[in-house]
Structure formats: structure tokens, C-alpha cells
Amino acid sequence: MSLANGRPYLAIPGPSVMPDRVLAAMHRAAPNIYEGELPDMMPALWADLKDLAGTTGSVAAYIGNGHAVWEAANANMFSRGDKALVLAVGQFGRSWAQSALQMGIEVEMIDFGKSTPVDMARVTATLRADTAGKIKAVLMTQVDTASSIRTDIAALRAAIDAAGHPALLAVDCIASLGCDEYRMDAWGVDVTVAASQKGLMTPPGMGFVWFSDKARAATKTSDLRTPYWNWTPRADAAEFWQLWGGTGPTHHLFGLREALTMIKQEGLENVWARHDCLARAVWAAFDAWSAGNPEIGLNVANPADRARAVTAARFGAPHATRLREWCEHKAGVTLGIGLGMAEASDPAYHGFLRVAHMGHVNAHMTLGALAVMEAAMIALDIPHGSGGLAAAATVVAKGA
């Protein structure tokens, strides 16, 4: 017998749950792209996109996914032979480095493993060592979707400044924008990349690159630009089609408009606070479950280093896989698989999973997911500490 028949909850770290309002906004006839509602709504939409990232700089949009905006950022920032310093705290930092490398950019990567945050002193030291000034930009994830490590971006800026190095700071906010606090201008970020399908609550298909005036100036002669990736004509577009370097993603735009309106209606700081509280509820449950059960545990030790959008955790192979399958088939909750950090002892990732709490997510959804996970542990005889659900409910009670 299954108790899964009802509204399923997709708790993977992207695509996230699409709000009914967003899906409804996308369900419409194809619009005129030359005049009328769609072109007319773009200026306000672009203003809202900049507010979301906390910048008064520029934004270029792409029909593309996260990998597309990595490549877009790379193509605009670098010329062939320029050097990127990549700080990896999980799978996605390493992937961005790969993207740069394959484009002909020289890459220096510091890989901090899968559970350890960036060592800021080492960043400063590395930049200081670059006396030739070959490093054009530092590439960093705010949240690595695989490890769920969150990086202190303001601290990273300070570490770069401490070295007196002119490198641009480029931040991947794909998994964090609209979830974790982010202030592009205030934190001194030069380039930010994000995509539609996580905190922006819109189906996969659009990516965005925000860039500062400093980045615009510093990259004027970059030679990796192609017509599709070139951010200037998109950011400075006079016509609707130029925003997209061709036909725009008509239906996605109506979805994004609705999603940004929802964020504005709630208030961006309230959105961050909601994610923060739900993340802490998840952590509280894990703290209780792991008490006396070392096989269970959060991937990131220090709360300050943890994402508010997604939580990676260990369950002891093969328990993570068994638990995920039970939750999906018996109770209607799909959790995220482990990604990118398999160990020799668990090559197929049966001891690792991820719980998303990203975007359109409320106390009911998150507490329900935790309750289903506890039911799974009971059903599957996975040893775990007691009191996890009450602890999570208490966090919610105090935070709401």
C-alpha cells in the first residue's frame, strides 16, 4: 500500500516547486513580440531583476541554463590565455572551472573538498602570489548545490582586497538567489550569474548575468565573446529581440514576471528570513536524528557555512537511497540525490542525499518532508535519535 497519492512534493534542489501563479501565467497564447504587453513589461522586469541581485549595474539575460551563464560569464570576462582562480567547495565550482578550461582559459583551482568552506587566508595568499596579475577573475559559488556549502561573499571580497589584487569577483548564485541573502553591490561583486529554476521559481530555460560597471570596463577587449554570449547588446538593448539576441522566451517571461511579483509582495528580506528559518528547522531535525547515530549527519559542520536553500546530509550507505525511494513511492516526497562527491567507499552515492527548501516552500512543505523522512527511518529500521520533528516544529514556532 502507498500513501503517496496526493500532491507530490518535489524537494530536489532544482527545478524547485513552481508556484501555481507562475504556471498559470505561462499558460497563454503566444504573444506579439513586436509590440504590446510583452515588450512593454520588460523595463520593470529588468529593474526587478537588478533589485533581486542588489545591484544598480547591468543585467544580460539568456535563453539557457546554469551552464550557459557560466559560459556567458566566462566569454565576457576572459580572453584566451587569461587566468581564472576558481575556489571549489563542491561539484559546481569544479564544473565552472571545467567550463573555463575548455574555453581556453587558464584555470587555477583550489579545491577545498566537499565539506569544508573556503579558507580566506589562502585566497589572499594566492592572489598575492600572482604578482604578474594574470588572474583576471575569481570564480566562486555562493551556494554549491551539491555540498550545500554557503560562502561568505563579503569576506571573500575582503580577502581579495587584502591582497590588493584587481581581480574581478564573479559569483554563481544559481542555487541561492532568492533564497540566501545576497547583496551584489554592497558586497563588491563584479559578476553574478543565476538561472530561473531555483529561487526564481520559474521553469528551467533562462539564465542571467549581472555585471558591474567595473566588470563592463575591465572586459571591453575580451576576445572570447561570440554574438550569442556577448553581454553588451543584451544589457543595452533598445528592442525586445536584442534582449535575447533573437526570439525571446515569451512564455517564460510571463512566468518570471509573476515570480518576481511574488517575491516583491512578500519582500525580499522576508523571503530570506523564511528560507533561513526553514533551513534551521531541517538542521534541528538532523541534530536530533544524528544524536547517538554518527552515520546520520549534515554535510556542513558550521551553521554559518550552510546554505539556506538546500541541505546535504549523510545517512550511511545504502540508507540514503533506501530512504529516498521510500519517501517518493510511499509518501509523495522526492528528495535530491547526492551529486558530485562520491567517495571510494560509496561510489554510487547510497549514503548521501539532499533536502531542498528552495523557492516556493513553506512550513507545511518542509515540516511534512521531515515527518515523511522520520516515517521512512521507522519503516526501514534506520537507527535515529528521537525528537527530530518536535525540534523542527519548535524552530518553526519561534521563527514564524
Next chain:
Amino acid sequence: MSLANGRPYLAIPGPSVMPDRVLAAMHRAAPNIYEGELPDMMPALWADLKDLAGTTGSVAAYIGNGHAVWEAANANMFSRGDKALVLAVGQFGRSWAQSALQMGIEVEMIDFGKSTPVDMARVTATLRADTAGKIKAVLMTQVDTASSIRTDIAALRAAIDAAGHPALLAVDCIASLGCDEYRMDAWGVDVTVAASQKGLMTPPGMGFVWFSDKARAATKTSDLRTPYWNWTPRADAAEFWQLWGGTGPTHHLFGLREALTMIKQEGLENVWARHDCLARAVWAAFDAWSAGNPEIGLNVANPADRARAVTAARFGAPHATRLREWCEHKAGVTLGIGLGMAEASDPAYHGFLRVAHMGHVNAHMTLGALAVMEAAMIALDIPHGSGGLAAAATVVAKGA
């Protein structure tokens, strides 16, 4: 700050959560009503409706709500001056009695209050006392949506038979069909009424009356029939429009088709078992919460008398209202208000609420609702016993 922004969960006892598949099926251009897909799909739809009620008898459908099918059943079963025996265990039994009374039917109502099931012996005695045979039919709710009392319909049939009385047995399954086990023919029911918006997971707007051959024969000369309520031309329709006594509810029908397909895909007995398990999870939470806290408690003492679709509970005025409001505005769960059984000490119903677990509902939704309720009790300092969520999760773990 609110943690409600995400997918809201409407946990009121109807309208219930509409499945995405049902809403999608209704989102379509108006169809041709004279030929094609819509008329063609009716025979299988009617067969499925009969299977759902467990009958090989007839079914008449109405554009209408629950009150409409009460009136339809009354208009077909009774002539002016006939007598109905109504057994009330909550608000809805009393309302059906009112409907009959206002139509010119003589009504004898036995009101068992708001927390007590039917006393079968008293039914038998009442029928035995009707030596003149004035009672044409016994009207009963399988589940009273207000009190959440479930009646043992097979036992009621036995009680009628014990009296040797020929009265028809008419059962209101509005809140129970597709949730609680129901077997119209096996249990000797003559007339069943239900509506679309609860276990049938389709928006309000359609009602159904199933009737046995015995009911058809016994009511041939009933004089309360009008063209709209007359069940015969609808049940025996040759043309699509006759099924509806005029224009049919085109879009609802595509929704209902999808809902019945979902029930068939899951299996009706599995649907019942799912509701049974989720109901028991709710009860388990309440058992823990009420331990040592007599203000909290289920409305129905005996599990055998409890609905599997909805649970009515006390929280001590004004805690129920405060809790409902917190759950809705802080956490995204809308619980049902108390209905129809206010007491002198709580005229505005601030000490009573209802949790629905009806239709398109899975472990995630129900456990999440319970966790949110516990968070509310913590946030509002409503004294309650501990361990409710773990107890509910355990029921789910064992049942799934």
C-alpha cells in the same frame, strides 16, 4: 514574519484539494455536446460511477451541490405527506431533515447529538412502532462532515431489517465516497447521494444519486418529482443532454473523468486504505497531544465511529480559532472551522476545528499539517502532550 509562502494546503472538509490532473483536464476549449469525445465517454464514466458506489443499480447526475442531491433524493422517494425517519449525528443529518420538511414531507428525526453514534436498537424500535408503515425511508449520513461521526451502514440495514420494516435506506455519502469504505449493494442501501467536491476530487458543481431497482419500483408514484429532479430520464438517458436534463456540465465532466481514472489507477480498496491510515495518523497525534490536556480531544471517542475523511476535534476556546489562524497565516495550512454544533459556552465556535484528510491527500500533506499544528501550539503556548508527531509518523511508517 510568515512561513506560509509556498504551496498552501487547504485541509478543510470540502472542497478538497483538486489534483493537478483534474484541473488540467478541465482547462480546455468548450467541446461539442452533440457528438464526439464528450458524449462518447459517458457510458464508461457512468459505469465507473456505479463501481465507485458499489452498485449495479442506476445513477442520476445533477448539476448541483450536496443540497441539490438531498432535494433530488427527497423528490424521488417521497410523496407529499410521506414520512422520513432521519437519524442525525451532526449538522448535516439535521439539514437533510430540514430539506425534507420544507418539501412537505413529514419528518421524524432522532438527534443523537454531536458526538454519539446512532443507537441501532432505537432505530429498530422506532421502525417497529411504525405499524402503519408511514415511514417511507430512513435518511442517514455515512459520515457527518461536521461531527466526523461515521455510521456503520451495514449495521443500520440490519437494524431496519430487524424491525421487518420495508423502509428504503437512503445514505448521504457526500463526505465519505471515495474515502471511507462503502458498498451500496452489499450493504443493502437503496439510495446513495454524493457530490463532486470531496472524495471525488472535482470542483463543486455536480451531484449524484444512485438508486436500486427496489427504490426505482417503490417510488414510481412519488408526487414530489419535478422535471429537474426526476431521476428516471437522467438514469435512462438515450441522449447526452438527457443525462443532465438540459445542457451538461462540460468541463466538470472532463475533470470527473480524470478523477475517476485516478481512483481506478490506485484501486478503490487502496484509496480506502490510504484514508484509513492517514486518519489513524491524525488520531495518534491527537492522542499524544491530549494526554494530560483534557481541553484537547477528538470529537468521537470510539475509533470505529470515526470518519476516515475528516476529523473533528476540540482545542478549548479560543484555542481552536487561534490555532487555525496561525496555521493559515504563518504556515500555509487552512484547517476547517467547527460547524453546526456550537455550544452555549462557545457560541462562535472557537474551541472546535476540523482537519480534513480527504481525497487527493498523501502522507506528506497530512503529516505536514500535523507538524504545523504542533508548531502552532508551541507558538501560541497551547498546552499539549509531547510525541504527537512521532506517533503519527509511526502510524504512517507501519501503514505504508
Next chain:
Amino acid sequence: MSLANGRPYLAIPGPSVMPDRVLAAMHRAAPNIYEGELPDMMPALWADLKDLAGTTGSVAAYIGNGHAVWEAANANMFSRGDKALVLAVGQFGRSWAQSALQMGIEVEMIDFGKSTPVDMARVTATLRADTAGKIKAVLMTQVDTASSIRTDIAALRAAIDAAGHPALLAVDCIASLGCDEYRMDAWGVDVTVAASQKGLMTPPGMGFVWFSDKARAATKTSDLRTPYWNWTPRADAAEFWQLWGGTGPTHHLFGLREALTMIKQEGLENVWARHDCLARAVWAAFDAWSAGNPEIGLNVANPADRARAVTAARFGAPHATRLREWCEHKAGVTLGIGLGMAEASDPAYHGFLRVAHMGHVNAHMTLGALAVMEAAMIALDIPHGSGGLAAAATVVAKGA
């Protein structure tokens, strides 16, 4: 080969084409019915419904279809044995008479056939002859959907007044409201009935009865009322549920709200003018087609007597049926079948069809339907006059 694959156009006289905005408004999660958006929007919705009918009187809404509101109007206006004068100019007048008759109302029907408007002098004479004042109400269609005859309601009121008879005037606007000009109060109408699925552009499932203070007063003691049909508690409802005598049609209401907003945005007089012009375009095409081809022709000779919502026409059996089938299967246009007025020479109605131009219909849709009909006549070798499409385009050119 077929040229039908594309957006089909359903040009039957109800259900009409549902606007995308209406369907989108209905595609939503079930709402709370006790408080919030849905109950809150009812006062403005009811005000708009009254504006639509041109009355400051009362409106009662029903989950039901056109047949339901006939019965509702009958149940409120009449007591058993009261007499109705029904003026039939097509199928639907006769059906309303049947409804009254089966409810125990005495019916005097004057049947003017299928192509002839009401003879007002005969109405006056009939009422004058009712010296006993037995006739409680005159029942009339503004537009008979089958014959497409439109009745001059103001003239009918004058004819009743000329007789000095106190009878109520009840008008069926099911096929005309929101299409043909209608002014309930100005024209002295006491009771108006309509349903959602034609000019109101919302799926079948709701009906409405508007009634004047005079009708309210004159019917206080009518004994055919039942709880479901009684218009008073619905019109005077204090709570949301009372508007519907039980659970309201949640999703339909959001659809209706959108439809009435569309009508307001266009302006009701503009809506009427649009229908008037499109109807004249259809007539112009038929005038050209029928020139020299007497088998082709409009059912109603005098333009003043023609509906602006639907046009009934002859094509000479079996041409109407062949033409309808070609249009649907080859070109994507579904025309209406003939209804209710078959002749001995054509029992299966192969010489009659109806073209709807009702509700959400623009010049493109109507001109396209006419062009497809002409293509069908060419393909099927149905003799017809030339210049029909140019004539229709000219009407549109002058009217737009």
C-alpha cells in the same frame, strides 16, 4: 487530406467559445469557502450581474443549467393550479411550457411555429380574455436558440399593459444575455433567467434568476417553492453558502468573474454592437448565397426579428448535414445542428443548421466561419449565389 488541424472553432449556439482568460481563471487550487478572496468578491460580482441584466432588483444564482432556472422561475412564480401563458416561437418556448406543465402549473401556450414572431395583438387579446385573472405570468424567450427568432420584449410589455392585465412578464435570456440588447427594468420585465454558457462565456454549470420587487411581492405565497429553488434566501444571503443553498461552484465563480470583467472592459453597449454587426455579416453572406437558390435561406425573414447571437438557416436536405460535416472535418469549424423544428419532409434535420456568433466572437472568427461554409458549398457542389464573403467583409468594414 484535411485542413482542420489548427485551432478548432466551435460555432454552436452554446456552450460558446470560452475565453482563455476565463479558463485560466478557473484553473486554480480549491479556495477557502469560509473567508478570503472568494466570499469577498461576491458583492461586486452580484452588482455586475444586475448591471448586465439592466436591473436594480434581485438576483438568485443556482448551480444548474437553463432547465434548472426555468424550474426555479416556475417554482417561485407559481402555485399549483396557477396559469402560465407561454408564447412559443421555437423549441425552447415549448420546453419551458413543458417544465411548467410537469410541475403542476396550468399552461396556455400560443405556438407561433418556427419562423414567425409573436403576434402582439393576439397576446393582448388573450390576456383580455382572462377576465378571471388566472394567468399569473407570461413566459417568453428573448431569443429562441432553435429558431433564432428574437422577440421585442418592450413591445411585449406594451401588449400586456394594453390588456390591463397584472401578469408578470418572465423572459428567458439564456441565448441572448450578453449578446442582444436587454434592459430588464426599462422594458418592464419582472423575471429574467439566464445561464453561464452562452453570452456569459463561462462553462455550463450556473444559472441565474433576476426578479423585480413586484415579482418578489407577487409571489410571496407561491407554494411550489422548495429549499433548493426558493429564490429569497439566495437573493438575500448573508453568508457565502446561502448564495448557493450549500457549497458554491468555486471554480465557475472565478471564471464568471473574469467573463464579467471582460464585458465591463469592452462596455456592454459595445458588446451588443459587436454582436449586431457580426450577425449582419452572416445575414449578408446568406443573402448573397440564397440569391437564385431558394433552398438556401435564413429561417427568419425580417431582420428585426432575428437574434444577434445565433442564426438558423436552411440549406435543403441533406445539404445542411453534409456542409456541417465538411466544415468540421475538413476546415475546423463546428456548426450547430437544427433543433426542435423538424418537418415531415426532413425528420432528421438534414436541411437546417445554425451558425452561432455568440459571446467571445470577433470578426476573424465569424468571417472565417462564413469563408469555410463557402468552401464547403464549393467542395460539395451545393449551388449558391456568389459574393457572399465580400458582402460579409463589407458589413464588417463598415461596422468596425
Next chain:
Amino acid sequence: MSLANGRPYLAIPGPSVMPDRVLAAMHRAAPNIYEGELPDMMPALWADLKDLAGTTGSVAAYIGNGHAVWEAANANMFSRGDKALVLAVGQFGRSWAQSALQMGIEVEMIDFGKSTPVDMARVTATLRADTAGKIKAVLMTQVDTASSIRTDIAALRAAIDAAGHPALLAVDCIASLGCDEYRMDAWGVDVTVAASQKGLMTPPGMGFVWFSDKARAATKTSDLRTPYWNWTPRADAAEFWQLWGGTGPTHHLFGLREALTMIKQEGLENVWARHDCLARAVWAAFDAWSAGNPEIGLNVANPADRARAVTAARFGAPHATRLREWCEHKAGVTLGIGLGMAEASDPAYHGFLRVAHMGHVNAHMTLGALAVMEAAMIALDIPHGSGGLAAAATVVAKGA
């Protein structure tokens, strides 16, 4: 007064009319991207995509638009300094050339103007003159969306072969795939590009590049490839995410699946025949309108050189603009603006427009658009010949 309120018809050459089935398929919760329905449906979807293009080769898909797949094709085919021969018969050929040029490819463009098809002899001569074999590929539009010129691709292949030149043949089918007959393998095409929003009836957001084994082999060492554009890992993907070089366009894929199913259900040859017949209906109307009115006329003289998906036409400035505005605001039809071929005498393109008949389009839609155009000419006193609508209806009658 306006006659536009009804279902608008967007007759611009892309985005085309999205079928209700496609929009409905996209209106769904975010799916799991790691397993289940979405990954499972990809093999059959890819097979259908290849059938659509008429190839047994490979297909790589991109989140992107038409400009994206131009760049993708360029990046895979060329190394820096390679030469492309571009044959331009309108705006889009010139744009593809620009894309190549800006990527560092040497471009030789033969521009045939805006109304003249490719001179095949000149192609052969040009290739013969390339004795150094610098030309790596010939780039050609099957249909130029701006001029509506259709190129005979088989003849172009023959022209290349006649020169004995090994150049790859790359064809832009963005405006023609799923509309005009196309047979990639049979016609000897090496690379085909298309996008979702025209004949594929799916919102903008996806593009496709099909490539032959010959193209795969010939481009192994191309050095313009980047991780995003590289077609090999996409075409040879083992995992769902590799198909998209990252997160896939979840909702678009369900839409595309439905669109391809619709094409299969109709039969691709029937789809081509439908477009051919509707195009001829449009031409017939123009032939009549232009008789004696030289200001009106089709852009392409020879029917063999005309697209079946879109028709470009002159109306004499400023008539085209006035006509377009009247059709949109008065009658509900949005026609396409002129693009990319303005003349000195008409810099703002007031004498040129385009009528799309592309994708989800039937006889009703096209004939209705023509009838609306004729109404506009009458209303605006634009001189035109008579009989256009009857002529178009006759083409439909004979073709259907």
C-alpha cells in the same frame, strides 16, 4: 467600435499559435529530472525529432533560440579562419553570415536581394573557383522568414555536387520545419538547424541541430567549440542532463512531446500538404487583390520559390501598416511586420507585411485572416481587385 473581442489570431511568422494541447502539457508541476517520466520519454522524442528532419543522423538540442543554433552550428562546423559561403535571399541569411563573421569565420556572402531565389549556377561557379578548398560549408535558409523565399535544397545540393566541392551543406529550417517539405538525408544535407516556436508549435526556448555522420567526421577538429555549443556530448548523451549540458528545459519538453505527437497523428506528409494548400489559398487571394492594383503584390514571383509557412507581400506604403493596425484592433488578427528589407523609399516598412500560415493553422484561421484583410482594405479605402475571398475558398475547397 471594435470587432476584435474574441479569440485573437496571431498570424506573425513566429512565435506561431501554440496548440491548447501543447500549452496544457506544459502546465504541470516541476518533474524529477533524475528519473521517471521525463528522462524516460527522451529516446522516443529524439527519434521523432530525427524523423521530422528526415535523417538517421544525430541531433543535439539546446536551450536557446534560432540565433543560438546558428552559433551552435557555426561553432561545430568551423575552426577560426575557415570560410563559409552564405547564400542570402533575405534578412535571415544575412544574419547567419553576421553570426559567423563575428565568431572569427571568414564569410563569403552572395546576396540575391529580397525577392530573388538563389542562382544555382552561380553557386556552382563560386565553389569551383574555391580551388584551395577554403570553403568549409555552404549556409542556406530553406525559408527566409523575412522574404518568404523558399530554396530548393535538393537543387542546391546538386549545384554543390556539380562543382565537385566537398563543402558541407548547412540548412536553416527555423521557419520551415514542420511546414515545408524537408528531407535531410534524401537531399544530402549535412547540418540542419531549427527552433521550437514555429512549425514545432512550442514556445520559444529550444533549438536543435541535426548533423550527418559526414558532418560529425569532418568537424572533429573544429576549434570554435565551447562546452555549451559542442554538439557531440549532447548528441551522444548517456544521462538526461548531458542532453542539455546541464539542467534541461523541463516544461518545454512536455510541450514539444505533445507537438510532435500531434504531427505524428496527422502524418508529416499531411502536415506539409495542409501548409501547401493554405499557402496557395493566400496566394489566390493576393492574385485577385493585385489584379489592376500593382501596389499590391506578393514578394516572390514564382510559386515554386515561395514558402508554405509565411507569405510576404507589398501593399504600398503606408497601406501595409494601416492594414495591419486595422486587422489587429478592429478584427482580432495580428499580421507580421516587414523585416530586414526596407527600401530607401520606405525606411519604416509601411508598405510591406507578412501573413503567417505556420504550424497550428487550419482553413478557418487562414480564410478568416484573408477575409479580415479584405474588410480592412474596404474600410481603409485601399484599392484592390475583387474576388479574393472566393478564390481562396475555392483553393481550400479543392484541396481539402
